[in-house]
Amino acid sequence: MPLGQIFLTLFLALQSLHLGLSMELTIIIWAGIGLSVLGSLRLVQVERPTWGLSFVLLATGGFLGSQVLEDWAIEGSWAQTNGLGAGLVLSLLTYQLWLFASGELKEERVKRNTYFALERNSQTILVLGLLLMLLIAPPAQTVVQFFGVPVALTTIAAILLASLTLMADRCGDRLLSRLALLLPLFLVAPLLGLLLSIGQGPVISALGDIFPRGDNFTPTGFSPRQQLRASAFLQPSNRAVMRATSDSQPNQYLAGNRLVVLDDDLVWQPVERPLSALTLLDADIDTTGDLRYAMDNHQYRDNLPPQRIDIQSLTSTNFIFMSPNTSHLIGRFEALTRNAADIWSPVYDRGADRRWKIETGNDSVPDVFSEDNLQLPGFWDAELQRRSEEFIASDEQQTVYNVLDHFIARSYSLETNFDSDKPFHDFFINDRPAYCFWFATGATLALRANNIPARIVGGYVIHERISPQMWLVRQRDAHSWVEWQDTEGYWHTIDPTPPSIAGFFGGYESSQFSILYHRLAGQWQKLIDAVLADVLLANIVRYGGVLILLFLFVREYRRIRERRDRVDSRTLRWQKVWQRFLDAANLPANESWTASSYADNLPEQWPSTRVEATKKFLQDYALQRFSQDDELAIEEVEDSLEECLNVLAK
Numbered sequence: 177m178p179l180g181q182i183f184l185t186l187f188l189a190l191q192s193l194h195l196g197l198s199m200e201l202t203i204i205i206w207a208g209i210g211l212s213v214l215g216s217l218r219l220v221q222v223e224r225p226t227w228g229l230s231f232v233l234l235a236t237g238g239f240l241g242s243q244v245l246e247d248w249a250i251e252g253s254w255a256q257t258n259g260l261g262a263g264l265v266l267s268l269l270t271y272q273l274w275l276f277a278s279g280e281l282k283e284e285r286v287k288r289n290t291y292f293a294l295e296r297n298s299q300t301i302l303v304l305g306l307l308l309m310l311l312i313a314p315p316a317q318t319v320v321q322f323f324g325v326p327v328a329l330t331t332i333a334a335i336l337l338a339s340l341t342l343m344a345d346r347c348g349d350r351l352l353s354r355l356a357l358l359l360p361l362f363l364v365a366p367l368l369g370l371l372l373s374i375g376q377g378p379v380i381s382a383l384g385d386i387f388p389r390g391d392n393f394t395p396t397g398f399s400p401r402q403q404l405r406a407s408a409f410l411q412p413s414n415r416a417v418m419r420a421t422s423d424s425q426p427n428q429y430l431a432g433n434r435l436v437v438l439d440d441d442l443v444w445q446p447v448e449r450p451l452s453a454l455t456l457l458d459a460d461i462d463t464t465g466d467l468r469y470a471m472d473n474h475q476y477r478d479n480l481p482p483q484r485i486d487i488q489s490l491t492s493t494n495f496i497f498m499s500p501n502t503s504h505l506i507g508r509f510e511a512l513t514r515n516a517a518d519i520w521s522p523v524y525d526r527g528a529d530r531r532w533k534i535e536t537g538n539d540s541v542p543d544v545f546s547e548d549n550l551q552l553p554g555f556w557d558a559e560l561q562r563r564s565e566e567f568i569a570s571d572e573q574q575t576v577y578n579v580l581d582h583f584i585a586r587s588y589s590l591e592t593n594f595d596s597d598k599p600f601h602d603f604f605i606n607d608r609p610a611y612c613f614w615f616a617t618g619a620t621l622a623l624r625a626n627n628i629p630a631r632i633v634g635g636y637v638i639h640e641r642i643s644p645q646m647w648l649v650r651q652r653d654a655h656s657w658v659e660w661q662d663t664e665g666y667w668h669t670i671d672p673t674p675p676s677i678a679g680f681f682g683g684y685e686s687s688q689f690s691i692l693y694h695r696l697a698g699q700w701q702k703l704i705d706a707v708l709a710d711v712l713l714a715n716i717v718r719y720g721g722v723l724i725l726l727f728l729f730v731r732e733y734r735r736i737r738e739r740r741d742r743v744d745s746r747t748l749r750w751q752k753v754w755q756r757f758l759d760a761a762n763l764p765a766n767e768s769w770t771a772s773s774y775a776d777n778l779p780e781q782w783p784s785t786r787v788e789a790t791k792k793f794l795q796d797y798a799l800q801r802f803s804q805d806d807e808l809a810i811e812e813v814e815d816s817l818e819e820c821l822n823v824l825a826k
């Protein structure tokens with residue numbers, strides 16, 4: 177077996193290991209390695225996949241990934257949270273294994289010289305394999321620290337094996353000397369790994385949510401406990417976290433939790449209270465058959481018409497986000513719990529979509545007053561109090577306006593550089609630029625200092641519309657704002673973050689590929705919902721889809737197999753014609769000669785009649801061998817051969 181074939185086998189086995197560990201499915205590892213070894217032996221002839229077969233393979237992978245893999249994979253794994261993407265990736269791996277097995281048979285390969293350029297199948301395998309290895313973050317088990325730099329062993333090994341595959345059969349016995357050229361690659365492996373991890377981020381973000389995000393990327397998005405740090409620089413991510421669907425413009429804010437206590441380490445904490453839960457006994461049955469839970473709604477009655485928003489989470493977390501004036505939460509979960517971070521989380525069935533509906537309404541009631549909402553942190557001093565009293569007005573409402581006007585007139589920036597000893601003093605008194613967490617904290621504490629109950633709210637803002645009824649929420653949209661309580665007990669929402677935050681969003685625009693992906697995914701989800709509404713129809717579509725794909729696959733494969741058989745039979749017929757000629761003319765078989773070469777090198781002692789008859793046959797053979805009308809061409813050449821044989825027999 178040529179060395180290139182061995183290295184390509186190892187490359188496919190390594191890719192199977194990488195994907196199997198990434199999806200936490202050992203069956204992918206063993207199946208991929210086994211098929212790689214069997215494909216390298218090529219004991220039987222396998223047809224090369226056509227474009228039609230490739231499309232059916234990808235469609236089957238996506239279908240089975242979304243319908244089967246999400247239920248079968250380990251809870252919380254990439255394959256379980258994104259079955260569609262995982263199915264497509266496995267289809268690409270299967271396509272590579274198929275290409276690998278569709279090369280030359282063992283006996284054909286032995287006849288061939290080993291010093292040859294890499295065949296097309298191998299080139300395709302290397303390109304697709306390297307793309308998958310680079311786009312899918314390396315599993316934690318394969319990452320080691322090398323001089324303090326994380327190095328992905330599978331990724332580096334894949335690059336080395338690809339290089340060896342390209343070199344092996346072309347270098348022959350000089351391979352060992354050429355391997356010295358790869359030594360610098362070993363030496364710069366840590367730097368190469370770092371560059372790859374940096375380059376993965378923007379590429380994966382541009383592709384949307386087809387590929388998983390590795391642990392080496394900066395975590396952004398909603399934080400259960402918001403923490404303010406001096407000299408912080410946040411690198412936002414375009415990673416989508418939710419899709420929201422509504423017939424009208426939804427509320428701009430989606431609240432995740434409400435935090436009350438700010439400690440001396442500048443970390444917001446929820447108020448201490450017992451954990452709470454809602455069960456089936458607390459729910460009503462919605463018209464769609466979902467469970468409908470009543471939520472505490474203490475927002476000020478704004479007399480806006482009721483609204484229903486359908487939200488689908490695109491992450492593996494169980495956090496629920498609701499509009500501030502949500503009156504009911506609807507979904508297919510049998511219980512809701514509120515944890516110590518004041519976050520509502522549903523109990524989903526395994527493999528179920530993380531989806532919920534929120535209903536807004538005006539059936540709110542006043543909330544009780546709590547001293548916790550007036551509590552100031554331990555670092556609060558007379559200087560901060562004096563600055564806060566500058567906002568006081570003749571009435572409570574105007575005081576709120578003064579606080580709001582002050583903060584929205586300041587400058588927004590993700591990069592902060594505060595005094596390390598007194599960061600909040602530096603921000604609050606010296607009007608330093610900051611991001612939303614700081615502005616929300618400053619406004620909350622300024623209101624409390626003027627005896628107005630207030631609390632900080634963490635969640636997301638909705639602003640990216642991708643279709644008339646669909647909005648997309650990304651990690652970069654994580655936000656903090658403020659709620660204050662009036663004398664009647666109702667809560668009001670204000671956002672003290674400066675409008676210049678709009679410039680930040682402009683710097684992190686979504687790619688057209690990502691928008692198109694989520695638009696299609698949203699429409700696909702609507703179609704799936706309509707189908708799943710009827711159990712019988714859902715089963716018909718699920719199993720019928722598999723049968724249709726299987727039928728298309730078998731039909732296409734049989735078609736190319738029959739075409740190959742026809743081509744093989746004609747090729748054999750042409751070979752018999754040529755062999756009959758060589759035997760009758762007693763000429764040597766030279767695989768490098770064409771018919772014209774034979775015509776120019778006929779024996780000099782032959783009589784002219786024999787030469788003329790032979791040249792006429794060779795001319796007819798050269799003209800007709802690759803004719804479009806293959807059947808008629810071979811018949812004409814066979815007739816020409818009979819005439820030639822009659823002359824040669826004399």
